[in-house]
Amino acid sequence: MSLLKNVGTIGGLTAVSRVFGFVRDILVARVLGATPMGDAWQLAFMLPNIFRRLFAEGAFASAFVPLFNRRMVEGQSEAQRFAESVLSVLLPILIVFGGLAMVAMPWVVAYFAPEGLESDPEALPIAVMMARITFPYLLFMSLATLVAAVLNSLSRFAAAAAAPILLNLCLIVALIYGASLGEGVMARRESAFWQSVALSLSGLLQLVWLAFWMHRAGFRIRMVLPRISPGVKELGVLIVPAVFGAGIYQISRFVDLFFLSTLEVGSYTYLAMADRWNQLPLGIIGIALGTAILPALSRYLSRAENEEAQRLQSNAIELAMLLTVPAAAALFVSGSAFTRVFFAGGAFSLEDAIITGTVVSGLVIGLPAYVLIKVLTPNFFARKDTRTPVYTAAFSLVVTVGLNIALVPRLGVLALAVAGSIGAWCNVALLYVILAKRGFFRLPARIAGRIARIFVAALVMGVVLWFLMQPLDPWFGGTTLQRTGGIAAVTLTGAAVYGIAAILLGVLDRATIARLMRRQT
Known part of the structure; x- marks a missing residue:
């Protein structure tokens, strides 16, 4: 299957999940709002997800996939034994860690809770209870x-891409029930409690869903007694640096939590709601690209097909920029329009929506960089180099923390978004320079020129949208019909202007589409 088709499969299903995620966040804004209980829910939601990304998504997958693919070449039975031995060690570690985390939860929540939450004698114990209820989500x-x-690894991307839909459906059901409880502090507390239950339940459902499709693919993982096999040792050697690399990113998340705890109540919610708009293109494009190219890069490099690996990497970068640069430009200019239209209402005031829109603008400055990190790091992981991304991420973290210290007192929650974006661009620059110096990858001049034209096309679109925002401004806070018309005008105008500019500048042509559609082997 071609890169474009693989990304389309993953990205399309991720897009469906993100649509449900938007419905979820709209309901969260209306039911909980930027209130102490809204911040308590965001903290309870963030904690297991931070550790999930630390132990699972980035670190584990990046080390596991190349080793699993190598064993699949030797035969499925060998790959099955490897997966079983990994599971036998992973499960006890997760159980022990989860138990310790639940014991320590009162201190963890108290440390990261916003100042307004600590002043409420009822809110803090409820936040601890919610965090404990959500933590099994990490295990699942x-x-x-x-x-x-x-x-x-078996090139069955659809099931994994569709799994997060179950998360959003579970939370939406809990939120609909919460909305039926009415308004007030007690109603918000009960709603937040059932969201916590729904989060852990969604993790179990996603595990069952994926296990079903793995069984359909003819692959089974049995439960066996824990054993440190040679394969597990090899995975450990690779995964430890990857965990530190993911850990550096998650440390930055904890740094964000620390700074958020020094700001006014609502800051957790502002950042979480703004990040939803950043995560939409990041999830659909960045994660989809990173997931799609890692198995293919591993196969090319294992067969010493370096030219094919270079081609795949170039195509991934071009496709990433083609899609994310215009998205970033549009959200930078019109982010507040989207937050006002979709989030304002109920417990989420117009002022809350405007602040969230400002944070969106800060986050999307780094959107292309976040996607490029997802695209460039598989080049290291496919070569079993999980250390280099650790060093680049560490440098990025130092830059981000330094900027947070300097900017948070002046800019508040916006500073966290801007600092993270600048740190991400520093990470991208280091990753590319290292790849180039080692002779692993250099961006062809032809692709670099095309990317420059992509930026020009996005700039043209951004200027047009900037002039359009002022006359449409009253619509974004008006009636439902006016809001719909305003967002439709922004979206359609942006898409039309970028499309025309891209064609006139030679960004989009048949040769480009044919190259991206070329089949991977």
Whole structure:
């Protein structure tokens, strides 16, 4: 299957999940709002997800996939034994860690809770209870990541890409029930409680869903007694640096939590709601590209097909920029329009929506960089080099923390978005320079010129949208019909202007589409 088709499969299903995610966040804004209980829910949601990304998604998958693919060449039975031995060690680690985390949860929540939450004698114990209820999600999703890695290695991308839909459906059902409880503090507390239950339940459902499709693919992982096999040792050697690399990113998330705890109530919610708009293109494009190219890069490099690996990497970068640069430009200019139209209402005021829109603008400055990191790091992982991304991420973290210290007192929650974006661009620059110096990858001049034209086309679109925002401004806070018309005008105008500019500048042509559609082997 071609890169474009693989990304289309993963990205399309991710887009469906993101649509449900938007419905979820709209309901969260209306039911919980930027209130102490809204911040408590965001903290309870973030904690297991931070550790999930640390133990599972990035670190585990990046180390597991190349080793699993190598064993698949030797035969499926060998790959099955490897997966079983990994599961036998992973499961006890997750159980022990989860138990310790639940014991320590009162201190963890108290440390990261916003100042307004600590002043409420009822809110803090409820936040601790919610965090404990959500923490089994880490166990379920870490196991689900193992199954998803097997499916992706078998080029069965659809099931794993569709799994997050179950998360959003569970949370939406809980939120609809919460909305039926009415308004007030007690109603928000009960709603947040059932969201916590729904989160852990969604993790279990995703694990069952992925296990079903792995079984359909003819692959089974049995439960065996824990054993440190040679394969597990090899995985450990690769995964430790990857965990530190993911850990550096998650440390930056904890740094964000620390700074958020010093800001006014609502800051957790502002950042979480703004990140939804950043995660839409990042999830659909960046994660889809990274997931799609890692198995293919591993196969090319194992067969010493370096030219094919270079081609795949170039195509991935071009496709990433073709899609994310215009998205970033549009959201930078019109982010507040989207947050006002979709989030304002109920417990989420117009002022909350405007602040969130400002944070969106800060986040999307780094959107192309976040996607490029997802695209460039597989080149290291496919070569079993999980250390270099650690060093580049560490440098990025130092830059981000330094900027946070300097900017948060002046800019508040916006500073966290801007600092993270600048740090991401520093990470991209280091990754590319290292790849080039080692002779692993250099961006062809032809592709670099095309990317420059992509930026020009996005700039033209951004200027047009900037002039359009002022006359449409009253529509974004008006009636439902006016809001719909305003967003439709922004979206259609942006798409039309970018499309025309891209064609006139030679960004889009038949040769480009044919190259991206070329089949991977």
